[in-house]
Amino acid sequence: MVALRSLRPSAPSFAELVPYAGLVDNGIILLKDGSLMAGWYFAGPDSESATDFERNELSRQINTILSRLGSGWMIQVEAVRIPTTDYPSAERSHFPDAVTRMIDDERRKHFEQERGHFESRHALVLTYRPPERRRSGVTRYIYSDTESRTTTYADTVLASFRRSTREIEQYLGNVISIERMRTREVPERDGTRIARYDELFQFIRFCITGENHPVRLPEIPMYLDWLATAELEHGLTPKVENRFLGVIAIDGLPAESWPGILNSLDLLPLTYRWSSRFIFLDAEEAKQRLERTRKKWQQKVRPFFDQLFQTQSRSVDQDAMAMVAETEDAIAEASSQLVAYGYYTPVIILFDESRENLADKAESVRRLIQAEGFGARIETLNATDAFLGSLPGNWYCNIREPLINTRNLSDLIPLNSVWSGSPLAPCPFYPPDAPPLTQVASGSSPFRLNLHVDDVGHTLIFGPTSSGKSTLLALIAAQFRRYRDAQVFAFDKGNSILPLTLAVDGNHYEIGGEAGEGARLAFCPLSDLSTDTDRAWASEWIET
Numbered sequence: 001m002v003a004l005r006s007l008r009p010s011a012p013s014f015a016e017l018v019p020y021a022g023l024v025d026n027g028i029i030l031l032k033d034g035s036l037m038a039g040w041y042f043a044g045p046d047s048e049s050a051t052d053f054e055r056n057e058l059s060r061q062i063n064t065i066l067s068r069l070g071s072g073w074m075i076q077v078e079a080v081r082i083p084t085t086d087y088p089s090a091e092r093s094h095f096p097d098a099v100t101r102m103i104d105d106e107r108r109k110h111f112e113q114e115r116g117h118f119e120s121r122h123a124l125v126l127t128y129r130p131p132e133r134r135r136s137g138v139t140r141y142i143y144s145d146t147e148s149r150t151t152t153y154a155d156t157v158l159a160s161f162r163r164s165t166r167e168i169e170q171y172l173g174n175v176i177s178i179e180r181m182r183t184r185e186v187p188e189r190d191g192t193r194i195a196r197y198d199e200l201f202q203f204i205r206f207c208i209t210g211e212n213h214p215v216r217l218p219e220i221p222m223y224l225d226w227l228a229t230a231e232l233e234h235g236l237t238p239k240v241e242n243r244f245l246g247v248i249a250i251d252g253l254p255a256e257s258w259p260g261i262l263n264s265l266d267l268l269p270l271t272y273r274w275s276s277r278f279i280f281l282d283a284e285e286a287k288q289r290l291e292r293t294r295k296k297w298q299q300k301v302r303p304f305f306d307q308l309f310q311t312q313s314r315s316v317d318q319d320a321m322a323m324v325a326e327t328e329d330a331i332a333e334a335s336s337q338l339v340a341y342g343y344y345t346p347v348i349i350l351f352d353e354s355r356e357n358l359a360d361k362a363e364s365v366r367r368l369i370q371a372e373g374f375g376a377r378i379e380t381l382n383a384t385d386a387f388l389g390s391l392p393g394n395w396y397c398n399i400r401e402p403l404i405n406t407r408n409l410s411d412l413i414p415l416n417s418v419w420s421g422s423p424l425a426p427c428p429f430y431p432p433d434a435p436p437l438t439q440v441a442s443g444s445s446p447f448r449l450n451l452h453v454d455d456v457g458h459t460l461i462f463g464p465t466s467s468g469k470s471t472l473l474a475l476i477a478a479q480f481r482r483y484r485d486a487q488v489f490a491f492d493k494g495n496s497i498l499p500l501t502l503a504v505d506g507n508h509y510e511i512g513g514e515a516g517e518g519a520r521l522a523f524c525p526l527s528d529l530s531t532d533t534d535r536a537w538a539s540e541w542i543e544t
Contacts, residue, residue, distance in 0.1 A: 014232040015225040019393045020204065023221035025158060027182040027200055028165075029393070032225075035129040036161045037393045039181040039200040040169065042122050047263050047416035055259035058175060059410040065171045066406040067340045070282040076125040076392055078207070079265070079274040079414040084117045084446045085423055088435035093482035099503040100478045111439065116269040117446050119420040123203055124178075125392040126165060130157040176415070196221065204228050204392050207273065209240055210351040236380045237355060238387060246350035246362040247386045251400065252375020257411035264368060265348075266418055269444035270361050273349040275390035276413045278406075279342050279399070286334045286341035289403060294327040330405070339405035345398055346412070347379075347390045421448030428455055430483050438479040451476070470496035478504075 019031040029037045045054060066075065087108045095101035111117075133153050172178050181199035188195050196217045201224060206212045209230045217227075233239040237246065254261075265274060281289070300320035333339050348365055352358035362378050369376035379386045382398065389398030404412075425434040427450075436448035451457040461469050474497050477488045481504070488506075490497050501508045511523065529535050 014229040017388055018208070018225050018229060018391060019395075020201075020224040020228055021222065022224055023183065023198055023201065023217060025162070027180055027198065028158070028161065029198075029200055029204075029224065031127070031393050033129065033395070034157075035127050035393065035395070036158065037125060037127045037200070038161075038165045039123060039125045039203060039392065040172070040178050041181065042124055042172070042176050042178040043419075044122070044176045044415040044417060046419035047260060047266060048418055050416060052259075055416065058415055059259040059407075061175045062410040062413075062415060063339060063407045065168065065175070066278075066280075066409065067338060069280045069340060071280060071285055072129045072131065073280040074127040074129075074395060075278050075280070076127070077276045077278075077413040078123040078125065078203075078392075079276075079417075080121045080123070080206075081118050081266075081268060081270065081272045081274075082121060082212075083271060084119045084420070087111045087439055088482075092433075092435050094484040095481055097481070097504045099500075100481045103475075103478050104482065107438070107440075111441055111446075114441050116444055117441055118269060118271065118444050119446060120266050120414075120417045122414060122417060123181075124172075125200075125203075126168065127393050127395070128161050128164065129395065130160075200392075201228065207275075207349075207391055210243065210271075210273075232384075234384050236383065237358070238384050240351070243351045243353050244355050244358045245383065245387060246352070246358045247379040247383045247390075248348040248350070248362055248365050248369070248376055249379050249382075249386055250346040250348070250369055250374050250376050253402075253404070253408075253412075254373040257408050259411050260416050261411055262369070262372060262374075262414065263416055264372060265365075266414065266416075267443055267445065268365065268368065270364075271351065272361075272365065273390070274414065275347050275349065276409075277345045277389065277394075278409055279395065280340055281342050281403070283334050283337050283340075286403065287331050290327055290331045290334060290341070293403075294324055294331065297323040297327060330403075333405060339407045341403045341405050342409075343399055343401070344404045344409060344412070345389060345400045347386050347398070349387065349390055418442075418445045420446050422450055423448060425450055425452065425483075426454060427452035427457065434483060437476065437482075470494070473497065474500050 019033065019035070021030045021032045024030045024036070027038055031037060045058065050058075069075070090101075090105070090108075093101075093104060095104060169178060169180065181203060183196060183198045186195045186197065187193070197214045198217060198221075201217065202212070202214055205215055205228050208228055215227060217224075230241045237244050239245060265272075297320045300317050301324065302317075303315050330341070334341055348369075350358055350361050350365070352361060366376045366378060386398045388394055389396075421436060421439075423436065425436055427434075436450050438449045440447050440449070451459045461472060463469050473490075477490060477497065478500060480486050480488060490501075491511075492498070498508055500506075525541070526538050529538055
């Protein structure tokens with residue numbers, strides 16, 4: 001026999017370091033430790049236009065929703081900054097004249113000269129680790145009926161997870177725009193075979209490799225750890241496939257927080273993934289850990305020798321007293337169950353093919369975080385562990401010890417983002433896959449303007465005198481001609497749209513002006529109805 005032991009590596013592979021096992025239901029992935037995981041894409045209010053009251057109210061409602069969770073639950077909020085799509089190509093537009101086509105070409109040239117356009121996408125991943133079976137055996141017979149006792153423990157846990165995720169989705173749907181990551185089935189070979197794709201698994205693959213593309217699942221969707229992983233080189237600067245990996249850890253929190261405290265990250269002109277992981281604790285478990293913290297600070301209030309010899313030197317550590325008071329307030333909040341406590345771990349992941357460019361990007365992100373009052377460091381020895389801890393469903397890597405509550409968590413996670421508009425025109429009367437009305441860059445983020453919500457395009461523009469309202473209306477009219485067979489009827493005061501009308505060979509009418517050869521132009525078709533014949537014509541004209 002051949003001795004194969006020396007040929008088989010004993011060190012763990014990358015697939016053994018990730019927790020994914022199999023797809024057990026529509027959009028639900030089973031992890032290796034028995035946990036269940038589901039995900040959503042979401043979009044919060046626009047950070048540029050939201051008022052302070054709206055941000056505070058959103059943070060309060062998110063805290064109310066998250067405070068319902070306890071031990072066994074983990075939430076991961078992912079903010080992904082990705083390169084945006086290009087300006088709509090000339091082939092997608094149908095300008096019938098040279099002037100409006102030249103206007104759009106000039107805008108495209110100006111947009112493409114400003115390199116580095118990015119937009120943000122947000123995802124939420126919820127993971128539940130069920131209690132061990134022997135711990136739930138008593139409750140099974142106390143709270144279950146005869147029929148439910150015959151079901152397996154796995155089916156019971158899966159049904160409970162479905163109910164919980166449905167409730168959380170309903171609560172979140174009242175606050176933010178949210179869409180579940182689901183499993184799609186696509187017919188192939190004239191419908192004789194079904195290809196299965198899962199959006200949550202696609203997002204997991206993106207978090208690991210930085211590549212966003214569908215991954216076809218096998219007929220039996222198990223051993224997903226081998227499908228999700230890629231080549232990983234461990235080191236001070238890890239490498240996934242052919243790209244270096246940088247990790248920036250946010251480890252120093254400020255003394256106070258407010259909603260959207262890190263919204264400035266949403267304006268960075270680079271690609272990153274900001275992962276915020278929060279592992280929940282029950283109220284009793286949180287109070288026990290806070291009590292240990294309180295005792296630690298309580299021992300520092302009086303000097304050691306005063307406690308040892310029972311003397312009163314009147315030397316008191318005021319900082320320790322303040323920490324004891326804050327910890328007691330935290331214990332009271334945990335008892336009230338108005339907030340939930342847990343372990344918060346935020347990291348920012350960067351990818352780049354050049355080690356030097358990656359170092360420059362990581363340093364710029366670190367400086368921005370420090371400017372907001374946070375502590376930040378670029379991971380080296382802990383880089384691989386921090387990267388694994390940022391992956392969806394990972395409970396055990398890179399856990400940060402200090403506890404925070406869900407009220408602070410609602411301020412720290414990225415709930416707001418810069419609204420960049422829809423890349424396709426939403427009006428059903430436009431051609432399929434029509435480009436947006438117009439597109440412009442605002443810093444590093446693009447903005448796509450669409451005036452329609454379904455078939456309604458009501459719009460109000462207001463501003464000071466001579467601030468450019470008429471110019472904007474003329475631009476909208478010129479850009480509207482990108483759609484095939486588009487017609488523009490404009491009622492104008494002051495002839496502000498006359499130059500564009502003449503440039504595109506349009507017709508201009510001076511309504512109510514002095515008549516030249518012929519009758520004066522006016523909008524009053526029913527002004528002279530003196531005879532029965534006139535009134536009969538008017539009635540027929542109105543009906544048709």
